[in-house]
Amino acid sequence: MKPRDLRQLISLKPFERSSSARRLSGCHDVDDLRAAARRALPKSVFDYVDGGADEEVSLVANRESFRRFHLVPRAMQDVTSVNLATRVFGAELRAPIGLAPTGYTRMVDPAGELAVARAANSRGVPYVLSTVGTTTIEDLAISIPRNLWFQLYVLRDRGLTWSLMERANAAGVTTMEVSVDTAVSGRRLRDVRNGFTIPPTLTLSTLTDIAFNYRYWIKMITSPALSFANIAPATDDGNPTIADISSLFDPTVSWDDLADIRARWPGQLLVKGPLSPADAERAVGVGVDGVHLSNHGGRQLDRAIAPLELVRPVRERVGEDCTIVLDSGVRHGADVLIALARGADLCMVGRPYLYGLAVAGEQGVGRAIDLLIEQLHRTMQLCGLTSLADLREHGEEIVMLNETAVAPSRPREDPR
Numbered sequence: 001m002k003p004r005d006l007r008q009l010i011s012l013k014p015f016e017r018s019s020s021a022r023r024l025s026g027c028h029d030v031d032d033l034r035a036a037a038r039r040a041l042p043k044s045v046f047d048y049v050d051g052g053a054d055e056e057v058s059l060v061a062n063r064e065s066f067r068r069f070h071l072v073p074r075a076m077q078d079v080t081s082v083n084l085a086t087r088v089f090g091a092e093l094r095a096p097i098g099l100a101p102t103g104y105t106r107m108v109d110p111a112g113e114l115a116v117a118r119a120a121n122s123r124g125v126p127y128v129l130s131t132v133g134t135t136t137i138e139d140l141a142i143s144i145p146r147n148l149w150f151q152l153y154v155l156r157d158r159g160l161t162w163s164l165m166e167r168a169n170a171a172g173v174t175t176m177e178v179s180v181d182t183a184v185s186g187r188r189l190r191d192v193r194n195g196f197t198i199p200p201t202l203t204l205s206t207l208t209d210i211a212f213n214y215r216y217w218i219k220m221i222t223s224p225a226l227s228f229a230n231i232a233p234a235t236d237d238g239n240p241t242i243a244d245i246s247s248l249f250d251p252t253v254s255w256d257d258l259a260d261i262r263a264r265w266p267g268q269l270l271v272k273g274p275l276s277p278a279d280a281e282r283a284v285g286v287g288v289d290g291v292h293l294s295n296h297g298g299r300q301l302d303r304a305i306a307p308l309e310l311v312r313p314v315r316e317r318v319g320e321d322c323t324i325v326l327d328s329g330v331r332h333g334a335d336v337l338i339a340l341a342r343g344a345d346l347c348m349v350g351r352p353y354l355y356g357l358a359v360a361g362e363q364g365v366g367r368a369i370d371l372l373i374e375q376l377h378r379t380m381q382l383c384g385l386t387s388l389a390d391l392r393e394h395g396e397e398i399v400m401l402n403e404t405a406v407a408p409s410r411p412r413e414d415p416r
Ligand SMILES: Cc1cc2nc3c(=O)[nH]c(=O)nc-3n(C[C@H](O)[C@H](O)[C@H](O)COP(=O)(O)O)c2cc1C
Pocket: 048, 049, 050, 062, 100, 101, 102, 103, 130, 131, 132, 133, 151, 179, 272, 294, 295, 296, 297, 298, 299, 327, 328, 329, 330, 348, 349, 350, 351, 352
C-alpha cells in the first residue's frame, strides 16, 4: 500500500471544542442520551428522573406496549418529501411531538425550564410548564411568547389554584392541562432507597457524591438556588421541600372541580391522566377540549395500564373532535407513528428531553426532539407514507398488533 492510500484509510475528525457537542456526538437514539445522562448526573438525581413507582411494572410495560405492534410497509410510494406538520388547538406544529410537564427541572440542569422551552420553541413543538416547575410562568412567557402550555395541579387552597390559572392566562398561556392522577404521590422506591430529597440535602452520601460528580455540583452551587417558583408555601425555614409541596395537593379533587375549572379557564383545556374510556368520555362531557392519556410515565400508580392500549377504545368513545395526547414510554419516532395510527393526535415525552437536558442543556433537549423527528420522518418514508393524513388513511394496514409474539425488549438494569 502506498503512503497516499494509507492516508486515505485514516480519517481523523477534528477535535470538537464544545464539551456539549462532544457529549452529544455519541448520542444516536434516546437510549444513548439516557446512558450519557446517567454519566452526567449523581445517581440519586438520575434515579429521580429515570425511576418509576413500586416494582416499575408500568414503567417497563409502557415501552413494551409499543413493541407489540409490527409495521407492514406500503411498497413503491414516492416518499421523496414527507410533511410531518400538524395543527393542534389551532397552532401549527412542525411534528406531532411535544414535551410533557416535569417538576423541578432545574435540578437536572440549572438552565432548566427556559432551556427546555427554547429548544421546543425553536423546533416548533409545544412544551408544558409544570405547576411544580422551577421557573415562573411569567419568566417563561417572556422568552416563549407563543404556544405556551401550563400544567395545573389542583391545590387544597383553591384561591392559590385560581390565581395560578389567572397568572397563566395573563401570561398568554394558550392551553392548560389539569393532572388528575396525583391524588397522592406514587412511591418511587429508588428515591426511598437513595434517601433522595428535594431539595437535595447534605448527607454523608451526598458528600461522597460530590466527589464523584463535582462538575454537576459546581454547576448547581454556582447557579441561583432551586425553588418551586410558582407555588411557594410558607415553611418555618423558608425552604419548602417536595413533601411540603405534595401536602398542598388536594386528594378530594372531583368532577365538580373539573367543571369549575372549565368555567374559569377561557383557553383550551386538557385533562391529563384519565385512563379509562369512560372517564375520558365523562371529561369531554364536562367540556374539555382534549384528553392526555398518561400513566405519568409509570411514576404514580404502578401496574396502571399503558396508555397506548387505550388510544383506540378512547377514540371510539370520545369521537373525532376531541384531541387525544399520549405519553408514557415514547422513545422513538416509530412509537409516535404507532400511536397516531391508533388514533392519537400528539405524542409527548418526559424523560427523553430530561436526559438531553442533563447531557447538554438546551442543545441536549434539542437533540432529543431532533432524534424523534428524524426517526419519525424516516419511519414514515420506509412505510411508504408522506403525510399525517396519509398515516391516518393507511394506519390500519400498516400498524398491526401481533397478538402472539412476545415483544423483544432491552433488559433494564437492576436499579439498585
Ligand atoms: C422527573 C419527572 C417529573 C415529572 N413531573 C410532572 C409534573 O410535575 N406534573 C405532571 O403532570 N407530570 C409530571 N411528570 C410526568 C410527565 O408529564 C409525563 O407524563 C411522563 O414523563 C411521560 O412518560 P415518559 O417519561 O416515559 O415519556 C413527570 C415526569 C418525570 C420523569
